[in-house]
Every structure is written in C-alpha cells, then in structure tokens.
Amino acid sequence: MSRRQLIPVAVLLLAACALPLLVSDYRVFQFNLVLVYAIALLGLNILTGYNGQISLGHGAFYAIGAYCAAILMDKYGVPYWATLPVAGAVCLLVGFLFGLPALRLEGLYLALATFALGVSLPSLLKYHHIEKWTGGVQGIVINKPEPPFGLPINADQWLYYFTLAVAVLMFVLAWNLLRGRIGRALVAIRDQHIAAEAMGINTAMVKSLAFGVSAMYTGVAGALGAIAIQYVAPDSFNIFVSIVFLVGIVIGGLASISGAIYGALFIQFVPNIADEISKAAPWAIFGIFLLGFVYLMPMGVAGAVRMALARLQRKAQNR
Amino acid sequence: MKLVPIAALLAVALASPAAVAQKKYDPGANDKEIRIGNTNPYSGPASSYGTIGKGIGAYFKMVNEKGGINGRKVVWISYDDSYSPPKTVEMVRKLVEQDQVLLLFQTLGTPGNTAIHKYMNSKKVPQSFVATGATKWNDPRNFPWTMGFQPNYQTEGRIYAQHILQNNPKAKIGILYQNDDYGKDYLKGFKDGLGDKTSMIVKEVSYEVSDPTVDSQIVQLQASGADTFFNITIPKFAAQAIRKAYDTGWKPTHYLNNVSASVGSVLTPAGLEKSVGLISTNYLKDPTDPQWKSDPAMMEWEAFMKKYYPEGSMTDPFNVYAYAVAHTLHQVLKQSGDNLTRANVMKQAASLKGFRPETLLPGIRINTDAGDFAPIESEQLVRFNGVTFQRFGPIIGK
Numbered sequence: 001m002s003r004r005q006l007i008p009v010a011v012l013l014l015a016a017c018a019l020p021l022l023v024s025d026y027r028v029f030q031f032n033l034v035l036v037y038a039i040a041l042l043g044l045n046i047l048t049g050y051n052g053q054i055s056l057g058h059g060a061f062y063a064i065g066a067y068c069a070a071i072l073m074d075k076y077g078v079p080y081w082a083t084l085p086v087a088g089a090v091c092l093l094v095g096f097l098f099g100l101p102a103l104r105l106e107g108l109y110l111a112l113a114t115f116a117l118g119v120s121l122p123s124l125l126k127y128h129h130i131e132k133w134t135g136g137v138q139g140i141v142i143n144k145p146e147p148p149f150g151l152p153i154n155a156d157q158w159l160y161y162f163t164l165a166v167a168v169l170m171f172v173l174a175w176n177l178l179r180g181r182i183g184r185a186l187v188a189i190r191d192q193h194i195a196a197e198a199m200g201i202n203t204a205m206v207k208s209l210a211f212g213v214s215a216m217y218t219g220v221a222g223a224l225g226a227i228a229i230q231y232v233a234p235d236s237f238n239i240f241v242s243i244v245f246l247v248g249i250v251i252g253g254l255a256s257i258s259g260a261i262y263g264a265l266f267i268q269f270v271p272n273i274a275d276e277i278s279k280a281a282p283w284a285i286f287g288i289f290l291l292g293f294v295y296l297m298p299m300g301v302a303g304a305v306r307m308a309l310a311r312l313q314r315k316a317q318n319r
Numbered sequence: 320m321k322l323v324p325i326a327a328l329l330a331v332a333l334a335s336p337a338a339v340a341q342k343k344y345d346p347g348a349n350d351k352e353i354r355i356g357n358t359n360p361y362s363g364p365a366s367s368y369g370t371i372g373k374g375i376g377a378y379f380k381m382v383n384e385k386g387g388i389n390g391r392k393v394v395w396i397s398y399d400d401s402y403s404p405p406k407t408v409e410m411v412r413k414l415v416e417q418d419q420v421l422l423l424f425q426t427l428g429t430p431g432n433t434a435i436h437k438y439m440n441s442k443k444v445p446q447s448f449v450a451t452g453a454t455k456w457n458d459p460r461n462f463p464w465t466m467g468f469q470p471n472y473q474t475e476g477r478i479y480a481q482h483i484l485q486n487n488p489k490a491k492i493g494i495l496y497q498n499d500d501y502g503k504d505y506l507k508g509f510k511d512g513l514g515d516k517t518s519m520i521v522k523e524v525s526y527e528v529s530d531p532t533v534d535s536q537i538v539q540l541q542a543s544g545a546d547t548f549f550n551i552t553i554p555k556f557a558a559q560a561i562r563k564a565y566d567t568g569w570k571p572t573h574y575l576n577n578v579s580a581s582v583g584s585v586l587t588p589a590g591l592e593k594s595v596g597l598i599s600t601n602y603l604k605d606p607t608d609p610q611w612k613s614d615p616a617m618m619e620w621e622a623f624m625k626k627y628y629p630e631g632s633m634t635d636p637f638n639v640y641a642y643a644v645a646h647t648l649h650q651v652l653k654q655s656g657d658n659l660t661r662a663n664v665m666k667q668a669a670s671l672k673g674f675r676p677e678t679l680l681p682g683i684r685i686n687t688d689a690g691d692f693a694p695i696e697s698e699q700l701v702r703f704n705g706v707t708f709q710r711f712g713p714i715i716g717k
Contacts, residue, residue: 026416030409123527128498137499139404139430141437229405231434236404275361275399279373282362282399 016164020157029228030268032160035167036225037264041248042174042257043217048246049255050178051210052190054107057114059241060121061091061215063232065222067125070140070232071133080145080227084166087223088216095215099208118242122234139233142226163224170217175257177213186210187255218245251293253300262301266293341657347421348659353652354394355379356414356423358431363401368427370631371450372397374641375425377628378649388652391659396420400431407431408438415444422664424648425450425468429500432456432465440464445665447651448644448694452578454504457693459669464661466668466692468644470716472501472576473508474696475600478715479549479574480512482598482700483519487572491521493545495536495560497552498525505551505576521545526556534563541569549574554581558589565593575599577698582607582707583634595705600698600715603639604678608707616677639678646676647685647694682714 020028044058068087072078078086098117105113125134134140147158177183185206188196197203226232244267252263274285297304347354359372379393387393396418398410407426414420422445426432429451439446440462448468449456452475456467483490494509496502502525510517522543524536533556540548541564548571550560557579564573573596579585580599604611611617620642624631631638652659654667669692674685685694697716701708 024416026412029412033409126499126527137430137501138433141433143437225405229408229434230437231404231408233404233430233434235402235430238403240403279361279397279399 013168017161020153020160025154025156028156028160032156032163032228033225034261034264034268035160035163036221036228037245037248037267038260039167039170039224040218040221040245041252041260041263041267042170043214043221044245045249045252045254045256045260046174046178046186046217047210047214049249049253049259050183050186050190051207053102053207053210054111054246055114055214056111056239056242056246057116057118057121058214058218058245059237059239059243060114060117061095061218062222062225062241062245063121063125063234063237064094065091065219066226066232066237067134067140067222068219069223069226070142073142073227074140075133081162083227084220084223088220091219091222092212092216095219096208096212098215099211102211103204103207115239115242118239122237125234125237135233137234139231139236141231144230145227159228163228166220166224170220171257171260174217178257182206182209247290249300251290251297251300253302256300256302258305259300259302262305266301343658343660343663345421345660345662346419348391350391352392352394353388353659354396354418354420355648356411356418356420357395357397358400358407358410358414358426359397360402360427361399363403365402365428368450368637369399370635370637371425371427371641371644374628374631374638375645377631378623378642378645381623381627382649388649389656393652400428402428402431404430404434408434411435411438415439415442420444421659422447422661424448425644427451429453436462436465443661445661445668447664447668448648450644452504453500454508457691459690459692464665466665466687466694468647468694469640470577470600470602470695470698471508471693472504473511474693474716475577475698476505476508476510477512478600478698478700479598480509481715482712483547483572483574484513484516487547488516490519490547490572491543491545492519492547492549493522493540493543493571494520494524494549495533495540495552496523496525497556498527501553501578502551509549526552528553530556532556532563533559536560537563537569538567541567545571547572547574550579551576552579554579554585557585561586561589561594561597565590573597577601580701580708581636582703586703591705594703597703599701599703599708601701601708601710602680602683602695602698603636603643604680605636605708606639607634620678643676643678646678647671647674650674680710680714 019031040062044055047053047055065087068090069083072083072086073080102110102113126137144155145159146155147153151158185201188201189203189206248263248267251266253259270289271286275282277285357372359369360366361369376395376397379395382388383392396414400407400410414423424447426446427450432449432451443464446465448466452469452472454471454473456465496506513519522540522545524539526533526536537560550557550573552560557575575597577600580601586594604617620639624633624638651664651668655663669687669689671685671687680699683695683697687694697714699710699714700712701710
C-alpha cells in the first residue's frame with residue numbers, strides 16, 4: 001500500500017475507533033450494523049462485482065450465518081466469538097456446494113436460481129422437524145455479550161469494537177485476495193470468460209470458490225448481525241434482505257472494496273431518512289433516493305469519489 | 320453531639336419533597352409532556368395493521384386538543400418496522416435511548432415483540448399493551464415490564480371447547496391450524512378446554528403460511544368423518560377453507576378463530592352464502608353491525624374518526640380497536656397522576672379494576688392485578704347470519 005493510500009485508511013480507522021466515545025449507544029448500535037452490512041456487502045461484491053455472478057439470494061447465507069451463531073450460543077453455550085469461524089465455515093461449504101451446480105447457469109439464470117434460494121429459506125427455517133434447534137417461527141433469543149476483562153465500556157461499545165476488529169480483518173483478507181493472482185483471475189473470468197480459460201484459469205474451480213468465499217463473508221456478517229440484534233427469526237430474513245444487499249453494492253460501487261462501506265451506510269440510514277420524510281410511502285422516498293444515486297453516480301459512490309479525487313489531482317498538476 | 324442536627328436536617332430534606340405536590344418523573348415525562356413510543360408495520364406484508372398506529376396517533380391528537388392528560392400533552396412517536404424483527408429492535412432502541420420515551424405502547428406483532436422482550440425488561444421500560452394475542456405476554460413474574468391487551472389465543476380456544484362440550488358432547492372434531500406459535504397457542508387452549516375429552520378430536524391437520532392453498536387439508540378433514548370443524552387460520556386461508564368446505568358438501572359446525580372473523584376481508588371473498596352459520600367470538604363492537612347505529616360509544620367513535628382520522632376506514636374493526644386500546648392507556652396515565660415514573664405506570668396498568676372502554680362489547684371489563692397481566696379475558700360468541708355476526712349467549716371468561 002502506498003503512503004497516499006495509507007493515510008486516508010489510517011484516518012478512517014482512527015475515526016471508527018473514536019466514534020463510540022462520541023455518540024450515543026443507539027448510534028453505536030447503528031454503526032455496528034453498518035459494519036455488519038459492510039462485511040456482507042464485501043462478500044457479495046467479491047461474487048457480483050469482481051466475478052460477475054449475480055446473486056439475488058445472499059440473504060440466505062446471511063440467515064444461515066445468523067442461525068449458526070444463535071443455535072451455537074443458545075443450545076450449546078458456545079461463546080459468541082467462537083461462533084464466527086463456525087458460521088463462516090458452514091457458509092463457505094454451503095456456498096461452494098451451491099456454486100457447483102450453479103456453474104452451469106449464467107447471468108440471469110443464476111440470478112433466478114439464487115433468488116429461489118433466498119425466497120425459500122425463510123419457510124425452510126420454519127420446518128417443524130428442525131424446530132428444536134431453530135425455534136420455528138418464534139426464533140431464538142440470545143444474550144448480548146458483556147465486555148471482557150472488566151473494560152470500562154458498555155456492551156454496545158464492546159460489541160462495536162469487536163465487530164470493527166472482525167471487519168478490519170475481513171477487509172484486509174479481501175484486499176489481499178483481490179489484488180493478487182486470484183483477484184485477477186476473478187476479473188478475467190468476468191470480462192472474458194473464454195480468454196481466461198485459454199490462459200489456464202480453472203474457471204469452474206475459481207467460480208465455485210468465489211461463491212464459497214462470498215457466502216463465507218456474508219455468513220460471518222450474519223453471525224455478527226444476530227449477536228448485535230440478539231434475536232433471529234425466519235421473518236428477519238425475507239427476500240428483501242437479498243435485494244437490499246444487491247442495492248447496497250450497486251450504490252456503493254461494483255468491484256470496489258471501499259464501496260462496501262458506502263453501500264452499508266446507504267442501506268442502514270437511507271430507509272430511516274425515508275421513513276422520517278413520509279410515513280405514508282417510505283419506500284417511494286427510498287426509490288427516489290435510489291434513482292438519484294444511480295443517475296448522479298453511475299459508478300457508485302466509490303466511483304464518484306475516485307473521479308472527484310482524480311479531478312482534484314489533475315487540477316493540482318496543471319497549476 | 321454533632322450528629323443530631325445533621326440527622327434533623329436530613330429528615331427535613333427527605334420530607335420536604337413529600338410536602339410539596341408529589342411530582343416524580345422518569346425520562347420521557349415532565350410538567351408539559353408525556354412521550355410514548357411505538358412501532359407499527361406501515362409498509363411490508365403486514366401493512367394492513369398500520370391503521371392501528373395511525374388511529375392511536377389520531378386519538379392522542381384529540382386528547383391533546385382537549386387539554387391533554389392531567390395537563391400534559393401526549394407526544395406520540397411511531398416508527399415503521401415493516402414487520403421485520405431486526406428493524407423493530409433498531410427502532411425500539413431509538414425510541415428508548417434517543418427519543419427517551421416514557422414507555423412503549425402497542426408495539427405490533429409477535430416476532431417483533433419477542434425480539435425486544437428481554438431488552439425492554441432489562442432496561443425496565445414498560446412494553447405496555449402489546450398488539451399480539453400470544454399467551455406469553457402474561458408473565459409478570461419473569462417479565463414485569465411487559466403486558467398484553469387482547470384476549471389471548473388460548474383463552475379463545477377454551478371458549479370454543481366449552482361451547483362444543485355444552486352443545487354437542489358427542490361431536491367428532493376436525494382441526495385445521497397454522498403451523499406456528501399462533502396456531503399452536505389456539506390448539507393448546509382448545510385442548511385444555513376439552514380436558515379429558517380430547518379423544519373427541521378425530522383429525523388434526525396443519526398448513527404452512529407459505530402453502531398456496533388448504534384444499535387438500537379440508538378434503539382430509541372431511542374424509543375423517545368429523546362433524547365439527549375448528550378453523551385456526553389467518554384471513555387468506557380462512558376464506559379458502561370456508562369455500563372449500565362448502566363446495567365439497569361437508570356441512571360441519573364451523574368454528575372460526577377471531578383472527579379471521581371479518582365480514583369484509585374473509586367472508587365476502589369466501590362467499591357470504593357459504594359462510595352462514597359460522598361461529599366465532601368478538602370482544603369489540605363491530606362497526607358494520609347495524610345494532611350499534613345509535614350506540615353512544617360508537618357514535619362518539621364515528622365523530623372521532625370523521626374529525627381526527629378522516630382518511631381511515633369506517634368499516635375497519637382495527638380502527639375501533641385502536642380507539643379502545645388508546646382509551647385504556649389514557650386511563651392508566653390519568654391514574655398515574657403526577658407520579659410519572661415507569662414503575663408507577665406499570666403499577667397503574669396492573670391495577671385496572673372493572674375499567675370499560677365503551678367500544679368493548681357490553682359486559683366486558685378490563686381487570687388486572689400484580690399477578691394478572693392479561694387485560695381483556697372475556698369474549699362473546701357470535702354467529703354469522705348472512706349479513707353480519709350476531710352475538711349470542713353470555714359473556715364468557717373472567
């Protein structure tokens with residue numbers, strides 16, 4: 001990472017660390033959710049943005065991750081932090097297995113197949129033979145983790161820092177993955193499928209792996225989300241979750257790591273703003289915001305930021 | 320001894336607030352206002368319930384115009400949660416931590432209320448008169464800050480069982496229920512009501528909310544030889560079940576849960592002629608019932624709707640419900656007087672004695688105490704005559 005890249009990242013991290021000390025617990029909780037969504041969006045972006053596979057069913061992986069965490073904590077007394085690797089591993093496996101047959105499906109057909117997954121999962125979660133684990137329609141209530149080592153912060157702040165640490169780790173991993181050989185292979189498959197194959201990339205394997213890794217990210221986010229909300233139920237994971245994720249990565253910026261953060265801010269805060277503007281038609285207001293962003297920033301927020309920086313640089317050079 | 324004057328001073332200091340009028344406040348209340356929080360599904364799959372939140376808002380607008388409650392204005396803050404539990408948690412945290420409401424009132428839906436149940440009780444903020452009929456809200460020992468409102472599903476199930484035992488002790492009962500906590504709550508109450516006569520049930524079938532129809536379940540029930548049908552379904556499936564039962568020539572004594580006892584949204588699509596003879600229960604005055612045309616309480620409700628909530632539907636029972644439940648909170652806050660602490664509000668909510676919003680059916684009263692957090696516990700049986708639900712028999716329950 002060059003120094004020019006390093007400085008804004010460091011500033012951002014410092015701001016993120018200072019945040020819980022400056023704002024109310026409720027805001028801390030909201031920003032906690034932003035971090036959770038950012039991880040989920042990053043996962044979806046690996047698949048859709050970098051690899052060009054459209055998924056309308058990532059809400060399902062989010063739900064699986066959430067349920068992994070909730071069941072482990074509630075039924076087996078596993079500590080919250082230990083549920084994350086399990087949730088990630090389960091989703092990696094499920095995503096990889098789902099990715100194998102989905103390989104035969106391209107573009108819109110894959111979108112439909114994943115859509116089916118997203119639509120059916122809430123009703124599968126209600127299935128009565130697994131009710132003793134999932135709690136059926138009633139879902140599972142879990143306890144909020146208390147800060148360890150007698151730290152002088154409250155539960156919300158602790159969870160925020162915990163989530164922040166996980167998010168930083170996940171972002172660094174993704175950054176490493178995407179700028180290297182695998183990242184280039186992903187992009188090559190997206191842009192020129194046949195050329196990529198001719199260059200010796202095992203497209204089937206890479207695509208399935210992309211699906212698995214993407215699902216893993218979203219699953220870890222789901223587990224973190226469940227711990228923050230302290231409750232999982234099938235109604236929490238309807239198809240809208242999947243669609244909102246897709247909205248998030250498009251608004252944030254496809255094939256951009258920082259885009260996940262912008263997208264997360266958008267899906268967390270814009271619905272609330274819309275609700276405050278109009279109780280009668282909150283989703284119409286949301287739609288107007290969406291149209292506005294798509295028209296004004298066709299490359300997503302990350303693309304717009306990049307262009308603005310480039311323009312500033314040019315100006316500085318011309319001077 | 321230096322201690323004596325200090326003790327005397329202390330005594331005076333402690334006693335003096337008592338001598339002045341006892342005004343005590345928790346966050347969300349002061350001399351001028353009382354802040355009340357709520358979440359409702361104004362969007363999403365359950366948005367037809369949203370009218371309850373709007374109706375309550377209109378009620379408090381009326382109260383404020385008439386001078387408020389003990390001189391304080393009510394500030395009604397209601398957010399959309401689209402019937403999604405994570406959104407409910409977020410919005411409720413906003414209400415409690417940022418908007419600093421004194422209490423929550425009528426948060427709607429079983430899943431959403433389950434999601435905030437622990438949070439509200441650990442924060443010790445009242446989760447008052449929740450808008451769901453699950454039985455678990457009446458648990459003052461474990462959850463002293465949560466209270467239900469409407470008759471719970473188990474109570475209602477028991478009423479049907481008693482009616483069957485009294486009128487047809489040889490009945491062969493077939494049951495259709497929704498496979499979730501709502502359906503199972505009804506089923507449990509019904510079986511409790513039958514007591515040791517549960518062998519009267521010859522067939523039990525369930526469906527999932529995601530099923531397209533319940534046709535095959537109805538055929539199964541008919542084939543079982545049942546002559547009495549307890550129909551535990553939400554509106555869409557209730558209409559299908561009524562129609563299918565009629566079309567296949569099955570003529571059971573048909574009990575329909577109160578959840579779907581709506582002429583407009585269930586019986587009309589099913590076919591009014593196919594619905595004649597249906598038995599259900601009610602606890603509110605039905606706005607479509609001509610019997611209440613000159614009833615003072617319903618005329619008052621109509622005037623309220625016209626003036627404060629003109630965009631609301633005059634035939635929707637949810638708007639009568641909103642009026643009745645808001646009236647109940649109004650009473651609780653009036654009783655709380657100048658002691659607007661969260662503990663006192665809960666205490667007053669748990670000491671309603673024979674209180675009656677007049678939009679409830681005659682004879683139904685609200686009674687609560689420290690061990691009983693179930694406000695309405697009685698209902699009356701009703702039978703559909705082809706036009707409207709007619710009440711019959713006594714008020715059943717406490």
